Amino acid sequence: MAISEAARFVRTVLFVPPGVNPDDVTDDMILPGSNIVLGPYAGDAKIKDVDFVKSSNRPKDCPKDDRPEFAMLGRSNVGKSSLINFLVRKKEVALTSKKPGKTQLINHFLVNKSWYIVDLPGYGFANAPESARMDWSSFTKGYFLNRETLVSVLLLIDASVPPQKIDLDCANWLGRNNMSMTFVFTKCDKMKGGKGRRPDENIRNFLELIKENYRQHPPWIMTSSVTGLGRDELLFHMSQLRNYWNNEETD
Numbered sequence: 729m730a731i732s733e734a735a736r737f738v739r740t741v742l743f744v745p746p747g748v749n750p751d752d753v754t755d756d757m758i759l760p761g762s763n764i765v766l767g768p769y770a771g772d773a774k775i776k777d778v779d780f781v782k783s784s785n786r787p788k789d790c791p792k793d794d795r796p797e798f799a800m801l802g803r804s805n806v807g808k809s810s811l812i813n814f815l816v817r818k819k820e821v822a823l824t825s826k827k828p829g830k831t832q833l834i835n836h837f838l839v840n841k842s843w844y845i846v847d848l849p850g851y852g853f854a855n856a857p858e859s860a861r862m863d864w865s866s867f868t869k870g871y872f873l874n875r876e877t878l879v880s881v882l883l884l885i886d887a888s889v890p891p892q893k894i895d896l897d898c899a900n901w902l903g904r905n906n907m908s909m910t911f912v913f914t915k916c917d918k919m920k921g922g923k924g925r926r927p928d929e930n931i932r933n934f935l936e937l938i939k940e941n942y943r944q945h946p947p948w949i950m951t952s953s954v955t956g957l958g959r960d961e962l963l964f965h966m967s968q969l970r971n972y973w974n975n976e977e978t979d
């Protein structure tokens with residue numbers, strides 16, 4: 729039987745989470761501003777409290793317990809630290825700056841005493857101070873490849889600029905290493921960036937460029953830490969990945 733246009737759309741464009749049969753997906757299950765289908769594992773998405781735990785300068789110094797975690801990865805200045813503050817609704821939980829290279833260590837934040845958000849140093853910013861142009865390859869890659877409690881990497885992509893080679897390289901590296909990842913497009917409020925295109929066009933172009941490397945599109949979502957766009961949706965998405973992960977761990 730020929731696969732219908734709609735079924736092909738569900739299978740190739742949407743992110744269908746564990747617990748959902750692609751044939752059962754309906755429009756109202758798709759989170760706005762994303763390709764993410766909400767499934768039965770979603771829940772407990774509210775953030776009640778957040779505590780800074782520690783900064784580590786080597787992957788092996790990171791907290792050693794079995795709590796699931798999400799890592800924020802992306803170019804310097806893409807808005808990783810801002811996204812953390814936006815998710816937890818506190819201004820200065822993670823320190824942000826107009827100058828790239830602000831975050832230089834692996835910072836663990838404990839949410840609701842049960843899971844971690846991890847702020848990482850940014851990669852590839854030519855104008856960063858010398859000290860910030862660290863060797864991403866050994867430092868951050870070591871963390872990714874050895875962190876068993878990592879549920880998903882949130883790869884942040886600045887939607888106010890056209891696709892950048894370094895982000896595509898990073899997405900492909902994560903893909904090749906079978907890392908679970910979510911593309912989080914940031915700065916979607918910058919509708920009229922001086923140079924270039926609008927966020928939705930930049931996002932479409934980015935997704936088109938990575939498409940051939942994935943059989944199923946990784947989940948992606950639009951956010952703005954200025955307007956609050958995508959906050960609840962991203963938290964729901966993280967909850968379904970986390971709850972599924974917890975479930976697998978205890979089986």
Ligand SMILES: Nc1nc2c(ncn2[C@@H]2O[C@H](COP(=O)(O)OP(=O)(O)OP(=O)(O)O)[C@@H](O)[C@H]2O)c(=O)[nH]1
Nearest residue numbers: 805806807808809810824825829830831850915953
């Ligand atoms: N317009 C707009 N600006 C943003 C948004 N998110 C972050 N910014 C700004 O971008 C700059 C960098 O933000 P950070 O959160 O410090 O970026 P980072 O990725 O943590 O940077 P490093 O720690 O240097 O790797 C700051 O000036 C933020 O105010 C957004 O959604 N919209």
Ligand SMILES: [Mg+2]
Nearest residue numbers: 808809830831
């Ligand atoms: Mg930062």
